[in-house]
Amino acid sequence: MSVIEIKNLYKIYDGSEVEVRAVNGINLNIEEGEFTAIVGPSGSGKTTFLNLVGGLDKPTDGKVFVDGIDVWSLKSRKLIDFRLHNIGFVFQSYNLIPVLTAKENVEFIMQLQGWSRKDRIKRTGDLLKAVGLADRMDSRPAKLSGGQQQRVAVARALASKPKFVLADEPTANLDSKSTENLLDIMEKLNQEEKITFIFSTHDARVIKKARRVITIEDGRILKDETK
Amino acid sequence: MKSNLRLAWRNLWRNKRRTLITVASIFFGVLLATLMSSMQEGSYSSMINNIVKFYSGYIQVQHEDYWDTKTINNTFVPTDSLIDEITSVTEVTLITPRLESFALASSEEITRGCMVIGIDPEKEKEVMDIGKWVSDGVYLEQNDRGVLVGFDLAKYLELSVGDTLVLIGQGYHGTTAAGVFPIRGILKFPSPELNKQSIYLELKTAQEFYSVDQQVTFMVLMLEDQYDLKKAMRKLSNQIASPYAVMTWEDMHPELLQMVEADRAGALIMKAILYIIIAFGVLGTIMMLVMERKREMGVMVAIGMQRSKLSWILFFETIYIGLIGVIAGFTGSIPLIAYFYHNPIPLTGDAARTMEEMGIEPLMYFSWLPSVFYNQVITVFIITALIALYPVITSYRLKVQLALKA
Numbered sequence: 001m002s003v004i005e006i007k008n009l010y011k012i013y014d015g016s017e018v019e020v021r022a023v024n025g026i027n028l029n030i031e032e033g034e035f036t037a038i039v040g041p042s043g044s045g046k047t048t049f050l051n052l053v054g055g056l057d058k059p060t061d062g063k064v065f066v067d068g069i070d071v072w073s074l075k076s077r078k079l080i081d082f083r084l085h086n087i088g089f090v091f092q093s094y095n096l097i098p099v100l101t102a103k104e105n106v107e108f109i110m111q112l113q114g115w116s117r118k119d120r121i122k123r124t125g126d127l128l129k130a131v132g133l134a135d136r137m138d139s140r141p142a143k144l145s146g147g148q149q150q151r152v153a154v155a156r157a158l159a160s161k162p163k164f165v166l167a168d169e170p171t172a173n174l175d176s177k178s179t180e181n182l183l184d185i186m187e188k189l190n191q192e193e194k195i196t197f198i199f200s201t202h203d204a205r206v207i208k209k210a211r212r213v214i215t216i217e218d219g220r221i222l223k224d225e226t227k
Numbered sequence: 228m229k230s231n232l233r234l235a236w237r238n239l240w241r242n243k244r245r246t247l248i249t250v251a252s253i254f255f256g257v258l259l260a261t262l263m264s265s266m267q268e269g270s271y272s273s274m275i276n277n278i279v280k281f282y283s284g285y286i287q288v289q290h291e292d293y294w295d296t297k298t299i300n301n302t303f304v305p306t307d308s309l310i311d312e313i314t315s316v317t318e319v320t321l322i323t324p325r326l327e328s329f330a331l332a333s334s335e336e337i338t339r340g341c342m343v344i345g346i347d348p349e350k351e352k353e354v355m356d357i358g359k360w361v362s363d364g365v366y367l368e369q370n371d372r373g374v375l376v377g378f379d380l381a382k383y384l385e386l387s388v389g390d391t392l393v394l395i396g397q398g399y400h401g402t403t404a405a406g407v408f409p410i411r412g413i414l415k416f417p418s419p420e421l422n423k424q425s426i427y428l429e430l431k432t433a434q435e436f437y438s439v440d441q442q443v444t445f446m447v448l449m450l451e452d453q454y455d456l457k458k459a460m461r462k463l464s465n466q467i468a469s470p471y472a473v474m475t476w477e478d479m480h481p482e483l484l485q486m487v488e489a490d491r492a493g494a495l496i497m498k499a500i501l502y503i504i505i506a507f508g509v510l511g512t513i514m515m516l517v518m519e520r521k522r523e524m525g526v527m528v529a530i531g532m533q534r535s536k537l538s539w540i541l542f543f544e545t546i547y548i549g550l551i552g553v554i555a556g557f558t559g560s561i562p563l564i565a566y567f568y569h570n571p572i573p574l575t576g577d578a579a580r581t582m583e584e585m586g587i588e589p590l591m592y593f594s595w596l597p598s599v600f601y602n603q604v605i606t607v608f609i610i611t612a613l614i615a616l617y618p619v620i621t622s623y624r625l626k627v628q629l630a631l632k633a
Contacts, residue, residue: 076534080533083531089529098523099234
């Protein structure tokens with residue numbers, strides 16, 4: 001069953017002189033449990049594509065369905081709520097809330113969802129353990145390395161039990177050891193908990209791990225390979 | 228809500244120095260505005276006190292025609308029932324009668340117009356405290372046949388304590404008022420006007436001089452608190468009717484009231500400038516804070532935080548800054564104002580001379596009125612709350628995809 005169904009998706013920026021087609025007519029289905037990499041050179045439209053799928057940027061034309069729901073038919077408040085309950089985000093520069101500890105950053109999403117304190121504490125513990133940071137729960141982001149912060153970001157993305165996780169170049173700021181570590185964790189979560197991951201990347205190590213690789217260039221799908 | 232408050236509080240201390248500088252600007256703003264207000268209200272109080280003490284009292288009960296035609300004929304006898312009605316007003320702490328009219332004062336060859344005021348020496352101690360201003364000689368006693376003469380008038384008439392003063396004037400219903408009075412004392416008031424023209428007699432002596440029986444020109448009413456004026460006036464107006472009239476110092480000295488109002492308006496402009504400076508200082512900080520955190524705000528909305536919730540966090544951050552600054556300013560101003568309230572600043576030079584000429588003691592008084600404090604606190608807090616709308620509006624206008632790139 002398709003978690004994500006993308007139909008004829010366009011994002012066109014009207015520049016003062018030239019019209020830029022960041023996403024130029026993409027049709028795509030993502031199935032549950034996929035570990036998919038969106039690859040392409042800088043400016044190919046990877047981030048714009050993820051933003052459209054994640055309900056962060058409005059398409060010029062086309063539809064994005066998540067579990068059969070037309071994402072862009074939702075009004076602002078409902079769309080935010082939809083993201084909260086269905087989509088996990090991992091950003092290139094981690095983007096943790098600096099004044100909260102690792103534990104609080106993970107709990108934050110569950111708090112927004114209205115989980116009880118007891119359930120929040122348990123799941124936070126489980127997730128931070130799963131990403132190997134059980135001993136750094138009370139550290140604030142500034143006290144964590146880049147790799148550790150990105151692992152907290154992954155735990156945060158999974159906290160809400162999303163239908164899928166969108167990760168925009170998650171390893172771009174990490175060294176090779178941290179990258180390996182993070183990829184192993186995500187692969188494990190994907191395989192054991194059937195969480196759907198979609199990455200944008202041009203990191204060869206990520207591409208190597210992905211089971212489906214979609215190449216985008218000039219806003220179009222150039223190749224769609226399943227390993 | 229609790230977690231929003233906690234998050235806002237923690238955000239506040241991300242950049243301690245910036246927060247403290249902003250808090251300090253509010254602190255000094257509240258402190259200065261309170262000081263300015265206290266000084267302003269203190270000086271008004273002092274002016275009003277002087278006018279009340281030396282001239283009119285807070286309230287006067289007069290014959291209804293006296294204010295328009297100030298003659299000895301428009302007098303009245305303060306009956307027991309009238310006094311009972313006045314004393315039933317709890318705000319009134321003292322009633323004293325006065326008989327006031329004009330006369331010519333003469334020494335051997337010199338004559339000058341003067342104001343003759345018949346007083347109850349005992350009760351006047353609590354109003355004018357005339358004894359305090361006796362520079363030479365002694366104060367009047369009950370049934371005293373002597374007079375107290377203003378310093379400049381005595382000097383003009385070339386008279387001193389023990390000399391005899393001749394008074395000639397018009398008595399009740401056209402009778403001739405004439406009398407010879409020994410000078411008991413010379414009065415040196417802070418007011419040159421009083422020094423030049425005033426002569427004080429014991430009430431009975433004055434009544435005999437003007438050939439009035441037990442009549443007085445007015446009753447002076449004193450209050451515990453000058454801010455009880457309107458309340459007392461309302462009660463008295465309901466109880467006292469024709470042939471009497473009740474007048475407040477505001478009715479009798481409209482020029483002073485106008486001056487106070489005009490000065491208040493001027494001070495309001497000064498305070499407005501101060502408030503604007505505070506407002507821009509805080510706004511600058513908040514704008515910087517919002518700009519710096521645009522990306523973070525974008526992330527929060529992206530991962531599922533409603534804009535309303537985000538806006539509350541940002542709102543509370545500004546409110547916290549405002550609250551800390553305002554509370555610190557309020558707390559800081561209390562000992563400062565308390566000190567100046569108990570130790571008024573003595574004025575010197577031209578400022579002192581000008582005040583003395585106006586009949587006001589050359590001291591800069593400070594007010595301890597609650598409104599002096601809470602007006603500034605409320606105003607500055609409202610300014611901060613209005614500024615807090617800026618991050619709220621920004622969070623609602625935030626374009627998430629652009630904020631994530633910030």
